[in-house]
Amino acid sequence: MAELGSFVLLLALALSAYSFLAGLVALIRKRPDSERLSETARRAGIASFGAVFVGAVVLVTSAFRNDFSISYILHHSNRDLPLPYKFATLWSGQEGSLLFWSLLLSGYGLVLRLRHKTDVRLFAHASVVIAAVQVFFLLLLNFAAKPFAVIQTTVPPDGNGLNPLLQYPEMVIHPPMLYLGYVGFTVPFAFALGALAMKYPGEKWIHITRRWTMVTWGFLTCGVFLGAHWAYSVLGWGGYWGWDPVENASLMPWLVGTAFLHSVMMQEKRGMLKTWNMWLVFGTFWLAILGTFLTRSGIISSVHAFAQSSIGDWFFWFLIVTLATFTFFFIKNRSHLRSEHKLESLISRESSFLFNNLLFVLACFTVLWGTWFPKISELAQGKKVTVGAAFYNKVTIPVALLLLLLTAVGPLLAWRKTSFESLRRNFLWPSLGALAVGIALVALGVKPWNDVSYFYALVAAMLAALVAFTVISEFIRGGRVISGHTGENLAASMVRLWHRNTRRYGGYIVHFGVALVFIGILGTPFNREAEKEMAFGDKLALGPYTLLCRSYTQEENANYGTDLAIIQIFKGDKQVDTLYPESRFYTASQQQQHVPAIRSTLKEDLYVVYEGQNQDTGRPIIKAHLNPMVSWIWIGLIVMVFGTILSLVPNAAPMRATVRDNSEARVPAHAAPVGAGD
């Protein structure tokens, strides 16, 4: 099996190298036979997917067959590992995850090459760029991080097992989502570089790229949030985002990618920000690779230590080469990227996009700055410092709140110029609603003058409400107009409204999801926790809950042994739940892991951790966290994904007005152009 795996990876490298070189020669050489050469390059690219796919199948099969002669399987699996985690072995370690990356990239390349008739020349350029990136990853797989390396000693009877932190159901879907996002940004980058290199006329490439970017952005959003959920459910410290460098690495391309998704509309509608968009596409791709570099190089300390290795140098040089290549083509062809329109007013959709982009990029810079500052400090003053969550919370919250404000305001501004009357009409009721939410929260006991974090929470709640109300009012307003023309009910009219411009109204739903996420986050300042050594019958009070320790027990299966605490949860005198926090000991890896138990409601999460036993007294320690509103973060994610899917649906055919010969327009009653534009 190992030989077959190694062979197909070598074959994939040869095919990708051919796809790159032949494709490049065909693009440079303008001879009649270039077209045929380009076609062979395309087919080689398609074939490379087959080779990488076989490689991935071989690795997964080896995990299922417990083939511990393969070093990777030995170190990341064991006989008693549950089957889903054996499948997840593919991305559980470095070599496997690089193979998985390569598989996804060749998969994206396959789709791109199969759709080449959309624009043969542009797709040929993009195909060459993708082949070049694929060559890099296959070089790594063949020479630096071999997934099919065979151990030289006697084959052990069992493997070392999977890292306990990774043995959680989300481990089966979180990394694929994240990788689909990371890898997917190669496609917009390939189109951008291709369009730049060939001085592509018009904005068609940006239409093609936008759809790819939205799909990729959706995957990355899922990946980032699932990572947060995984951290919350597994790490046991009661939080979901620790600003760890590897978490930051996933956030940075998401921020710049989100900026691009907004600013690309400026180029589509108004022919503006062409240079900026090029750099945003490149920046997103580059930051995705930088994230992998951070994860793999160990240059910055992280809790994701399981991913560290010596291939950081490869990524470093790849980053340099891609930067140099892109910069070269940008300098060479930048005259092609002139804006076509002027800006007419500060209060316009264009301005809001400019500020939106500023804030996204600034947020990315802040995260990047905080992530790298320990290294900068070490270089400048010879000593490292820690840049922890307190730093990020302090410097990113104001930016996040400004972004939330723009999320509410931006979509309701008109292109070119917005009148004050229009502003008043669109914002009066949403603003009053947001104000009412603020007053209600103060009346309920949120005292912003007591603590700056309460102040931020109150502002965030009001802004989230403003976003939600503006989205709802937009749907209702448009729905009413359509309903007035068609006689349909409001709900049906709103569905029709969405279908007329799926991107715009799908985007609004994404914004609504963002507001829900903020509602979830703003509960953080009100988190409470309590810890106690609890024997049988002991009680621990936290907020409205009383935890009663009923018993401790032990269980064992082939994969791990576990100490379980049985905690009854009371609210007043009524028992509302029983939680079973665990402390597991994994047999194969000889590692211990806490598994928190969570009682989740829309109002709050009760998060209980069995922290083990006090070394002095031998008594079990139970730690409980009361985290308000956390569920809304995950609900917000679902809404965001739903909105993204809705915005990918093709629009209904635009309605057309009929013009008479005498130039009098006769507009059919049902043809009100509601929902046009973005």
Add this chain to the structure above:
Amino acid sequence: MLFSFVRRNFRDRRLHLIPTVLVGVLLLLGAGDDSARVDRIGHQLMCVCGCNQVLLECNHVGCSYSTRMRDELTAAVTRGDSDNNVLQWFIQTYGTTVLTVPTDHGFNRIAWIMPYLALVLGIGLVVFIVAVWKKRPLVVHASVPTAVRGVELDRFRDQARRETQL
């Protein structure tokens, strides 16, 4: 008579109890204050075991540092050391990485200044760009207005649809 003696004696005893209760209350208040200080300072310190967690949030199984560090922190606070002295002691013992955030003096101040500086510069840049773009001349072709028809009309309609809200 007996009743008044008992009552007087009881009152005296209560009077004697007052200083004891006061000391107890003060001690309890002090204990509460100490625990708040431990909580506050403990959230300014990292566990140095490599788990990358705040000291008081470290739940790293079998952590060989956090228990010792918490004991050291509690001891220092109980001794009555000032917050600054406690933090300095931890820095000298475990190095500068023990603090959760960079200090706000010396070179480390740059860490705090840079994001805000970038925000101010960024806003300035956007305002500048808007101002420059507003002044940018728009190319206007002088021509006699004629009725727009056919493909050109479609193009204008398409543009209007893209550029308008309603």
